[in-house]
Amino acid sequence: EHRTNLCLCRQVETEESRRPAGEAVSLVAFDTETYLITPGNLAPPLVCGSYATSDGEAEILDKECTRAVFWSLLQTHDVMLVGANLAYDMTVMAVNAARRDLDWLPAIFAKYERGEVFDVSIAQMLDAVAKGTLGKDETGREIRYSLNECVRIVLGRMNAKENDEWRLQYGELDAIPMTQWPAVARQYPIDDAKNTLEVAQKQLSGGHHNMHDH
DSSP: OOOOSSTTTTOOOSSTTOOOTTOOOEEEEEEEEESOOBTTBSSOOEEEEEEEETTSOEEEEOHHHHHHHHHHHHHOTTEEEEESSHHHHHHHHHHHHHTTTOOOHHHHHHHHHTTOEEEHHHHHHHHHHHHTOTTBOTTSOBOOOOHHHHIIIIIOOSOTTTTOTTTTOGGGGTTSOGGGSOHHHHHHHHHHHHHHHHHHHHHHHTTOOOGGGO
16 A cells, blocks of 8 residues: 655755755656646646655655655755656646745756756757757657657656556546545556656666756
């Protein structure tokens, strides 16, 4: 059974473990699931979040825990925040905070400015630019650099979205306790975080760089 209400009580210390800016030493993948995007609403309400760490932890999080973990990650200088289309998740969390009269934008931009953000989709696009293959796969097929495509290119796997039947329906689960969600609905966010982390690890070990370095 996934632990959904612990809010990562063992969260990373934000003061004692702080390192100089730019010296991020561990990777944490972060992802959100939301209501669907609609016209005029590019940052729809948060439903849940997930994370995966380089030491093997991976969890689905309820909204309260998602907020607590995200804020802790923003404040911690020795963690590289990893995502796929991470700007979307950043915006979702910023809007969620604003609805509670909190301004998280300065902390979000500071995280970027310290070079502690790594987006696997952007990294893969930059790699394709360097190779002269942007927007095309090895067969010439037009592609977008979604997490699914990044997993295929970088890891050689086709199963990144094998549990995605609730991917566009998380809004329907919002009022239901997470413990009552279908198993695949609880597994999909964890899969996304774990796949994102695995792609980032391979990209970084293979010479891909943060957009901040270009």
